[in-house]
Every structure is written in C-alpha cells, then in structure tokens.
Amino acid sequence: MLELAILGLLQETPMHGYELRKELATKLGTIRAAISYGTLYPTLKRLQTAGWITETEADQTIVPPMTSKRGRVVYKITAEGKERFADLLAQAGPETYDDAGFGVHFAFFARTDRATRLRILEGRRRRIEERREGLRDVLSRATGRLDAYTLELQRHGLEACEREVRWLEELITNERSGRAPSGAADSHDLPADPAGDASPVFPRPHQDRP
Incomplete structure (x- = not known):
C-alpha cells in the first residue's frame, strides 16, 4: 500500500523525502500511523531498484563548488513507475477491502476507473457487513456476561459499521448511476469528483446526528 501511495504522489509532482513523508501523512493520516x-x-x-522511480539533486545552485555537500535528493516517477501505478490501481482483490488497503485505494479513486471503484466499494461493503454481523452475534450472546463499558464499546463498533455500510451503499449507488458523491463539495468528508484532477482524502463515514 505504501508503494501505491508513493507512486501516486510522485505522479503528481517530484518530491524529496521530507515532502513525501509530509504528503503521505496528509493523505493517509486518517488510516495509518505516522x-x-x-x-x-x-x-x-x-522502488529505485525496480526502475519505478529515479532521483536527482535539487538546489544544486546553492551548493558551494569543490565541496562534499550534497544537494537535496528529489524523487521522480519513471514511465515504468507510471505503468506500475496503473497496475496497482487496477487491483481489486481482498487486500483492497481491509481498512488500510481500502483507504489507500480510496485516496486515489479520482484516478481509478469506475468499474474498479465499484468492485472495491462492493468488496468493502461485504467486509463491513461481515464485521457488523459478527458484532451483532457477540452482543446477542454475551450481553449478560459483559461489563457496561465493554458492552458500550461493542455497541459503538456496531454503530460505526452500520454507518459505514450506509455510506458505502450511497457511494455504490452514485457509481452505478454515474454521479459524483453527493457531498463532494465537502472535501474533508467525501472524495473529489472522479472526473476531476484532485486526489481525494480517505473520508470518515458520516456521523448520525440525534
């Protein structure tokens, strides 16, 4: 997943290591640790060894001549790297339904074809539905044996699953009808228009209000 994210960011613009780390934290911070x-x-x-990225030196004009000081290394994606990125985007296997895998792929949905987006969304929905049913089973069988706080935690997990299923169903409906997500104008909550250029940030499922 980190490979996909790096290639995706470098396809937007060359970056040095610090910039990459900062952009990775910005784009994936909600789904990955630092x-x-x-x-x-x-x-x-x-990625360099594989030929998917290359490095150059930036700020060379400010490096004094005849010194060993090295300019800041900037990483650029190669033509082979762009092909690799496209191949990774097209993958829609079980690993793309898990939390981290889904989040990274969703962050680049603007560059993913509609059929692949739909397969990933449907797979993610099945995964969360399975999680939801497991929590329901735990609650139905163990309510009397759980303390109040553990019970509340299980209920919280169940509610989160139910919200995400509803959110995924809305996205799936939009994909099937060819519409952009209904809340696309809210950039922190839903992805950008799939026809646009900006890469979206993995959203937080909508919170129900009482």
Whole structure:
C-alpha cells in the first residue's frame, strides 16, 4: 500500500523525502500511523531498484563548488513507475477491502476507473457487513456476561459499521448511476469528483446526528 501511495504522489509532482513523508501523512493520516523515515527510505530504495522511480539533486545552485555537500535528493516517477501505478490501481482483490488497503485505494479513486471503484466499494461493503454481523452475534450472546463499558464499546463498533455500510451503499449507488458523491463539495468528508484532477482524502463515514 505504501508503494501505491508513493507512486501516486510522485505522479503528481517530484518530491524529496521530507515532502513525501509530509504528503503521505496528509493523505493517509486518517488510516495509518505516522510513516517513519525508517519505513519510507527502504521503500524508496526498492522502488529505485525496480526502475519505478529515479532521483536527482535539487538546489544544486546553492551548493558551494569543490565541496562534499550534497544537494537535496528529489524523487521522480519513471514511465515504468507510471505503468506500475496503473497496475496497482487496477487491483481489486481482498487486500483492497481491509481498512488500510481500502483507504489507500480510496485516496486515489479520482484516478481509478469506475468499474474498479465499484468492485472495491462492493468488496468493502461485504467486509463491513461481515464485521457488523459478527458484532451483532457477540452482543446477542454475551450481553449478560459483559461489563457496561465493554458492552458500550461493542455497541459503538456496531454503530460505526452500520454507518459505514450506509455510506458505502450511497457511494455504490452514485457509481452505478454515474454521479459524483453527493457531498463532494465537502472535501474533508467525501472524495473529489472522479472526473476531476484532485486526489481525494480517505473520508470518515458520516456521523448520525440525534
């Protein structure tokens, strides 16, 4: 998933390591823990070895001549890297239905074809429905054995699943009808128009108001 995110960001513009880490945190911060340099740089090295990205030096004009000081390294995606990114976007297997996998793919839905978006949304809905039914089963069998706080936590998880299922069903309906998400104008809550250029941020499911 980190590979997909890096290639997607570099397809927008070349970046150095600090910028990449910052943009990854911005785009994926709601679904991943902070990405360390110890995770980022080995991944960048692997992408370079595969020929999917390359590096150049920026700010060379301010580096004094005849010194060993190195300009800041900037990473750029290659033509092969763009092909790899497209291949990763087209994947819609079980790993894209889990929390992290779904979040990263959703962040690049604006660049994903409609059929793939629909397969991922439907797979995610099935996954959350399974989670919801499991929580319902726990609540029905163990209510009398759970303390009040554990019971409340299980209920909270069940409500979150029910909200996400409703949100996914709305997105699926929109995809099937060819419409943009109904709340697309609210950029922090739903993805950008699939026909637009901006990459969306993985949203938080709508909160029900009493």
